[in-house]
Amino acid sequence: MSGLPEAVLNASLLAAQVLVALAMVFATWRLLRGPRAQDRVLALDTVYVDALILFVLVGIREGTEVYFEAALVIAMVGFVATVALAKFLLRGEVIER
Amino acid sequence: MTEIVVSLLVLAGAALAFLGSLGLLTLKTFYERVHPPTMGTTLGTGLVLIGSIVFFTVEASRPVLHEVLIGAFMTIGTPVTYTLLVRAALHRDRLEGRDPAGFERRGASEDRTSTEPKQN
Secondary structure, three states: OOOHHHHHHHHHHHHHHHHHHHHHHHHHHHHHHOOOHHHHHHHHHHHHHHHHHHHHHHHHHHOOOHHHHHHHHHHHHHHHHHHHHHHHHHHOOOOOO | OHHHHHHHHHHHHHHHHHHHHHHHHHOOOHHHHOHHHHHHHHHHHHHHHHHHHHHHHHHHOOOOOOHHHHHHHHHHHHHHHHHHHHHHHHHHHHHOOOOHHHOOOOOOHHHHHHHHHHHO
16 A cells, blocks of 8 residues: 555545645535625535535544544534524424414 | 455545535535535445455455445435435425525426425
């Protein structure tokens, strides 16, 4: 596991990390700019997904499976957070009686 | 060989996520902006996760499949959240008397306004 293929993998992982980081910057820009609440919720969801991809990439680079659990937690929390925010935008409250 | 496959999968996934966020930043209306991020959330994460599965399966010399869990969560979760979000946006636009997604401009106003409000 050394030599040229290893170098190619390292370069690809670095390039992928830069791309996903740029994607996070774009999503954060949309999150700050708005213009409406639903745009911000959508941008927050995109930031979550980009963070998830970034964690998986870091996991491959480091060669450990520890980062997988962090990515799993981000996937679950991001889903619940976005559903709760969308529900709030729809009805004005999250949990109704 | 494995390294090349993992590199291609990872690069393709990251490029899809990048394009999705670029579309989110550059498109004009909210209803257009909903579409691009789904590329990154489904296919983007999918490709990166397949790359991770291949990498760890070869490295550990046994099947490592727990990334499938994340993929399942994303595949189930994304349509649900985005459907809810678009319905909320539509509801807010109607409440304020806005023209959702410029349907008037595109000449489809008669059909939309006569059929859709029943669903609320």
